[in-house]
Amino acid sequence: MTNVRNDGEITRGRPFQPGNPGKPKGARSRATLAAEALLNGEGEALTRKAIEMALEGDTVALRLCLERLVPPRKDSPITIDLPPITTASDVVEASATVLSAVGAGEISPDEAGRVMALLTAHKNIVETGDLERRIAALEVK
Template structure:
């Protein structure tokens, strides 16, 4: 059996998983083509931006959408003002879930917002349930 076969087909002295260039490419370095492309884009960026804005002013809706999307990014979240009933009891939690459902159905909340609020109320339900179970167990243990 040759040395090449013994080492898994690699040249002698090379171990599996060992790079021929252990230091590799320097971190943060860029390909020459990328550098040239970025330089070209920087040179024309101002003119391109002006042209897109001019096209938007002339009624080009695609250009207008592009300008607006870049100037005003979409809001990720918004404040929600919804009065919920007290959630310290099971009946209060059920009433809160009903209020959220009605707000979504009426269009006062977006479905995603309703889901988020329902999740918060569900976490509250679990906390109340855990507290009630703890109180029951304590009461049973003190009877013994």
């Protein structure tokens, strides 16, 4: 049996027999196992050497040590005084507050975009709750 791949290469047979699940989840490759065997018991010595090199002025070692001590922050909290949002129309006032904070330089446009996404999601939740209450009221009648 011959197969033709998308790139035009002709292959023979199947890579696995039917029912072969392949490599189990969490299984490590031979290269990973070999590296672990080489480094077994040497972690402390290697860490000490990297610290010594960093203290001697090796900028690569210094960056490596600092990245391990204080990883780069992916997200930082921001503070905005938003009004309570209990109805969908309250989101308009809240979004105006976010936009004015961007205009005043209190938050970045990227941070504002993330807050606006949260406001939109919350508005959808509030609208869904309003619809459920209205439907329940109609069913009672």
